[in-house]
Structures are given as C-alpha cells and as structure tokens.
Amino acid sequence: MKLPLLSVKDLKKYYVEPPSSITEYFRREKRIVKAVDGVDLTVDREQTYGLVGESGSGKSTLGRTVIKLEEPTSGEIIFSGRDITDLNEKEMKPIRRHMQIVFQNPYSSLNPRKKIRDIILDPLRIHGFEVDEETLKELLIEVGLDPEYAHRYPHQLSGGERQRVAIARAMAFKPEFVVADEVTSSLDVSVQAQIIKLLKKLQEEFRISYLFISHDLSVVLSISDRVGVMYRGKIVEEGSIDAISESPLHPYTNILISSIPSPGREWKPIIPEEKMHEGEGCRFYSRCPMAREICLASEPELIKIAEDHVVRCFLYE
Amino acid sequence: MRVLEVEDLVVEFLTTKGIFRALNGVSFHVDYGEILGLVGESGTGKSVTGKSILRLLPKNGRIAEGRILFKGRNLLDLNEDEMRKIRGREITAVQQDPLSSLNPAFKIKDQITDILRLHRGLDKNKAEKEAENLLKRVGIPQARDVLNKYPHQLSGGMCQRVMIGIAFSCSPSLVIADEPTTALDVITQAMVINLMKEMIRERKTSIIFITHDLSLASHICDRIAVMYRGEIVEMGETEDIVMSPEHHYTKLLMESIPRMDRDIKTIFNGVKT
Ligand SMILES: Nc1ncnc2c1ncn2[C@@H]1O[C@H](COP(=O)(O)OP(=O)(O)OP(=O)(O)O)[C@@H](O)[C@H]1O
Ligand SMILES: Nc1ncnc2c1ncn2[C@@H]1O[C@H](COP(=O)(O)OP(=O)(O)OP(=O)(O)O)[C@@H](O)[C@H]1O
Ligand SMILES: [Mg+2]
Ligand SMILES: [Mg+2]
Secondary structure (H helix, E strand, C coil): CCCCCCEEEEEEEEEEEEECCCHEEEEHCCEEEEEEEEEEEEECCCCEEEEEECCCHHHHHHHHHHCCCCCCCCCEEEEEEEEEECHHHHHHHHCCEEEECCCCCCCCCCCCCCCCCHHHHHHHCCCCCCCCCCHHHHHHHHCCCCCCHHHHHHHCCCCHHHHHHHHHHHHHCCCEEEEEECCCCCCCCHHHHHHHHHHHHHHHCCCCCEEEEEEHHHHHHHHHEEEEECCCEEEEEEEEHHHHHHHHCHHHHHHHHHHCCCCCCCCCCCCCCCCCCCCCCCCCHHHCCCCCHHHHHHCCCCCEEECCEECCHHHHC | CCEEEEEEEEEEEEEEEEEEEEEEEEEEEEEEEEEEEEECCCCCCCHHHHHHHCCCCCCEEEEEEEEEEEEEEEHHCCCCHHHHHHHHHEEECCCCHHHHCCCCCCCHHHHHHHHHHHCCCCCCHHHHHHHHHHHHHHHCCCHHHCCCCCCHHCCCCHHHHHHHHHHHHHCCCEEEEECCCCCCCCCHHHHHHHHHHHHHHHHCEEEEEECCCHHHHHHHHHHHEEEEEEEEEEEEEHHHHHHHCCCCCHHHHHHHHHHHHHHHHHHCCCCCC
C-alpha cells in the first residue's frame, strides 16, 4: 500500500477568547473557540482532498495548522512519513518548500510595497533558488497573466488577477503539497474553470497533492478525489467524490446542496436559527431537520456506510 | 427616481507600458431602492467603476471624462472635504478584499462603534448594543465574542460579514458592494442577502451589486449591467438579460453557468426529500 502524503490524527486547534467584560476578566473565566475539534484526514499522493463547510467552520484554521503555520493544540501530523507535529520553525524550514499555501485573502497576503516580480521571487531567494526572467515570464503566462504585470504592485491588479499571482507564488516552488484556500471564490466561472484546469495540469506535471478548501460545493466536486464536509470544527461526512455527489447522507450536506442558487430554479435556502446548540450531543442539533432525542445524548461517531464513505449522524446507526 | 447617474465615464491608468484605459465610456443609472447588478469577467473594470464613484482610485489612475451625479450633484466637482462627508455616510462600500479594509490594530467592536457614534450619534452603550445587533443580522450568532476580536482572528467570511454590517449600519442611500458574498457559503450568503433586501424595503437603500456570478445576480438584482473590457455591453431588466441575452459575451456567461449546473444536478439526484 502506498503511504499517504499527509495524514492527520485527532487534530485540534483551540483559541482562547479574550475576556469580553470586566467581570469575566476578574473571574478569570476563559472561553475557548474550538476552531478545529478533532479532525482525522489523509491526503494521498497526487490526489485532491476537497474540504467544504460554512463560513467559520474551521476550514482555514485546519489548512494553516496541517502545514504548521499554527501550532496544533493536540493531535498528530505526519507529512511524507515524518511526524512534524512538534518540529520547531528551524526544523520545519527544509520541509516548508514542499508545502505551500495559497491564502484566502489574495490582497492582504501580498505585500503592497513589493512588485509582483519580487512577491514571487523573494520567497524563492530566501530558500536559495535563483530564477531567471524567462522562468518568471513562463510562470505568469501559465497562470494567465500578462508578463508585463511583473512590474506592477498588487493594488494595480483586479481581485482575480491578484488571486493568480498568489497561485504563481505557491507554484514557483514546485511543491509536493499545496493548501489552496478559497482560490477560486473571487473568480468568474470562466476564469474559475481555467484555474481549476491549471491546478489539475500542475498536479499532473509536478505530482502535487492539494488540500482544496472552499465553501462552494460545486467547485469542490469539480476538482476533488475525496471530499470532507466540515461543520463547526469537525468532519461530519467524508467520502469519494462519487459517494458525496451521488448519495450525500448527512442532513447538513443535503442542506448545502439544496441551497446552491441556479438560474431558472427558485432559490429557497434554509436559514438557520440564531441560537446554536452547545454542550452535549450532536453539534448540528439545533439546525437539523431530522433531529431526534437521541441526538442530544452524545456526539455521534463517524459511521462507515460504504468502503469509501463515512458519516457522523445517528440516522445511520 | 434616480439616486445615481454615471455618464460616459472614462478612467485611465498610467502603467509602465503607457496609458491603459480601464473604463471606456461607461454610462448607467441606479434608481432609489433598487439593486443594480454589475457583472462581468475578471479584470473587466467592475471594481474600477465602484472606486471611481467613491473617488478612491489609486494614485496612478484618473477620471479622464464623464460625470457622476449623486442625487443630482456631480461628485467630480466636490472637493475632498465635501466628498468625505458623503463617503462612509451617504455612499458606503463593501470592498472586494474585506480584511484590507478593516484596521488590523483595532478590535471589531471599536471599528463598528466608532462609526455608529460618529454618524448616528449613539452613546457608547447604545452603539455596542447596535453593533451586536448588526452582527447577528449578518448571521454571526456569537456576536459578542466576535466584537472582542481583532480582524486577523476572524474567518474570511466573518470579515466580509462585518464589512457588510458596517456598510449598512448608518442607513446610507447607496451601497457599493464589491463581490460582497464571495467568501460565503450558500446559506450564509442567503442570510446576508436577506439583510440587504430588508434594508432596501425599510430605508429605500440602493445597491450596486458587483459580482462575477451571473446566477446569483439573476436571483437578487432588479436590473443587470454586463461589463466587458471596460464597457457596458448589455443592460436591462434581469429577466430579459437572463432569458434572452443579446450580446455574445452575456450568452457566453450564461452558457458557462449550466456547466456548473450539470454538476449540481447530478448531486441533486441523490438528495433525499
Ligand atoms: N487567530 C485566531 N484567534 C482567535 N480565533 C480565531 C483565530 N483564527 C480563527 N479563529 C476562529 O476560529 C473559527 C474558525 O475560523 P476559520 O477561519 O478556520 O473558518 P473558515 O471555515 O475558514 O471560514 P470562512 O469560510 O469564513 O473563511 C472562527 O470562529 C474564528 O473566529
Ligand atoms: N492602479 C492600476 N494601475 C493599472 N491598471 C489597473 C489598476 N487598477 C486596475 N487596473 C486594471 O484595470 C482593469 C480592471 O480592473 P478591475 O479591478 O476593475 O477589474 P474587476 O472587473 O473588478 O475584476 P475582478 O473580478 O478580477 O475583481 C484590470 O485589467 C486591472 O489590471
Ligand atoms: Mg477561511
Ligand atoms: Mg474587482
């Protein structure tokens, strides 16, 4: 059996909230945001793992943590057969160039005082690579940008153009693993399709694996081999692309699917209640159309439905 | 009644290659209480149009020709002081990159309450209550926690919703919303759009809704203007644009949607009802 490129076990990332009032401060109460709350996940070589979920569900935090831009609270991260969970920044450095990230905010992640040229080349130089002008030009053309843009500053580009710069910067390393966080969400359908094609092409050429993060299920389905659906810090359903697209099981996955707007069909998304369920039981309880009493007793485990399909829901016990 | 009229707008940028014309004679209007969709592919001039109205073009850009009438007054004749009174109060904006328009050094609470105190004259307590309220309306139930955070501690979609909350907080006449829901999942997006529609109903706010997503635009806009390479190539009632697109680029846009749609349909077969 081939070893996966990345394998993550019971990964948690908690943030401590600042006190919101004086009383809280004096009581020394600490509130904790469980952004990632026990995630297992494997990304196979040259494969794409698509991660979907609503805003605030912990997708970006998970993406940053698996490549150790953030220290995990607990859990285990194995990259290319090596346990990197406790490596410090210095030990991480030689591994870094193999794992890149394209950040969700293309503008704020590009240094406004640097020209596009230096934004792409500087990180390479830091790692001791020299790149000639010809290669830079090819790279820009590859992501669909006019090579003349090398001399521009980020604020002189449109949103979609900046996004492509961010992709070029990550790809310049020819990395093994790329976390692509909402890379297509600011792009129109035609460019979206172009970028997805590009990502696939680069995947084949350089044998890249992706963790492809998006809130848009239709985009995720068009690029991924496996899909994980995240809800409030946990994976609630995971499966092969066929399993998820042909028989989605979790009520949340179904709500996501039925809320996609498309022309000529009435758009009637289900809007959740204000209050979210806290404490014991299933974290989707308050929003679930199928909720029953048993759902409050404990948090459901991941249940195996088929060889390549798991779901965290009591409906399938 | 028209809140905004843009006439023959020409915008140019100075680049290393010489002068680049980003807008080449753009004209449109926005009625009171209307959502006008500005759609088109990446790099076509949508954001530049929005920034021109706010007079926030980058330094190497200039409005070479045209008029921008807001409630009958040409914004291009105003001095910076007069413009500042309109910006942020009468015309507000949701920028395409929300994180960059929030100040990283201040808590969300301070950024919202400052605006509420300045523009609506609320006292500190009232402003905090109202800020919490606003965040709840854009679908952030744990509003109190979020108010105490700094921008970098929010998720991408939360930042976007905070910006939307701020843009609508002072009952502006016109909101320029540049890709305001790109970071949002379909359900959160729906909440935000409900808020926008409420504001329109309650306060006759008008919105210029900039998006690359023609499908979304077709669900929420009254009229749609399709841009292509610095020009408006087609404009009209949403239904007409969607049902019988004239311009070849609009047709192309429409055709590219079903491609995604087909994927969705295959999913739909599996949805249990
Ligand atoms: N540095 C931080 N400090 C405190 N809380 C944080 C920090 N980063 C993220 N969070 C919190 O963790 C939760 C998950 O955030 P995350 O950015 O991972 O969500 P997301 O799924 O990427 O959402 P979106 O689709 O909106 O980008 C949010 O409640 C957020 O406020
Ligand atoms: N300061 C600038 N200097 C030079 N060119 C610029 C500048 N700002 C924008 N442009 C160019 O003007 C064109 C229109 O940009 P604009 O930001 O309006 O696009 P957009 O339609 O909003 O695209 P997107 O959907 O990608 O955000 C682009 O080709 C862009 O490169
Ligand atoms: Mg995110
Ligand atoms: Mg734009």
